[in-house]
Amino acid sequence: MKILENFLFSVSNNNLTITATDGDTRASITINLIESDGEGELVIPSKLLQEYLKNVPSIPIAFNLDTTGENNYQITISAGNGVYRMVGMDAGNYPTMPQISDAKSIVLNSSILSTSIEYTLFCAAPVDYRQILTGINFDFKENMLNVVSTDSHRLVRYRRFNIDTDDNFNFVSKRKPLQLLRNLLDKDTDVSINFNETNVSFEFDNIIISCKLLEGVFPDYDRVIPPSFENKLLIGKEDFIAALKRVSVFTDKATNQVKMHIEGQEITLTGNDEEYANEGIEKLQCTYEGEDMDISFNSKTFMEMLQHLDCDNINILMNKPNTAIVITPAEENENEDIVMLHMPISLKGSGDY
Secondary structure: OHHHHEEEEEEEOOEEEEEEEOOOEEEEEEEEOOOOOOOEEEEEEHHHHHHHHOOOOOOOOEEEEEOOOOOOOEEEEEEOOEEEEEEOEOHHHOOOOOOOOOOEEEEEEHHHHHHHHHHHHHHOOOOOOOHHHHOEEEEEEOOEEEEEEEOOOEEEEEEEEOOOOOOOEEEEEOHHHHHHHHHHOOOOOEEEEEEOOOEEEEEEOOEEEEEEOOOOOOOOHHHHOOOOOOEEEEEEHHHHHHHHHHHHOOOOOOOOEEEEEEEOOEEEEEEEEOOOOEEEEEEEEOEEEOOOEEEEEEHHHHHHHHHOOOOOEEEEEEOOOOOOEEEEEOOOOOOEEEEEEEOOEEOOEEOOO
16 A cells, blocks of 8 residues: 555644554654644655655754645645655545554563563564464463564573563564564663554553554464473583584585584584585583483574573583474573573474474
């Protein structure tokens, strides 16, 4: 729809609300006006306006709408010594914000919400994958929040305790509104989350972001996380990532496969590309409890998980070479628990859980 390429300007009570939407995700911000003459709504070309505003210093800008001339919805912008004109559209054709009736509501601190998004957003499935896996699952249980994403090869569960709720409920948000939230939640504030079976909104300060929810049943994430582990490895995160990067240079770029051999208190990382006779081998010291073991994984996606952990040391937990690898931070933070799961590569290819 061409009208979605525009902003909706709404003037009321000497406030201006600017809205943008792609049909699924909707974002609006309300700002105070220096002065206004009347109330109403107008659709204004977004790209043209943004290009203009990029080149305007911090000075007052006046918008005037004329609906009586040859060009309906003629907009005149005055700023400094300049006068600029563009043609808008009838606001009556702009999509309205869906009303979230029979909504459940909860308030989260922005730091909790932004942290949960940062830990999980990268692990959601690509948009052309199974639809429910392209989103992030917000699962509220008594005094606890689980935020979970998975692409069926990897899974991240960010768990937060001491959440002010006695109810059990969940929703699966699309990726785009959470990307917007991550960029906007840069200060300490409360975020009001309102949702029903079809829509969710996030409201904070003078901003509202809303979207349609994903339909379907999110996988039972606790079922795929092993309850215990026979083999436990402790290692410095940055040293491990640095070694993986070097060894990965020599891997087959179609699989990015690295084999990890664990024996005693030493890891041997091996990457090779048989077609070009390339090979990289590197040894690292670690703290290990368990049997000697060989396990292989996609180094690219494995490193991506590690890079999202905010810690100095990591636990790598395993049972068998063909079962899930679980990564946790060695340093625990109060009131939170982070689990990252990565399936190994077997002789038959990349595993799904």
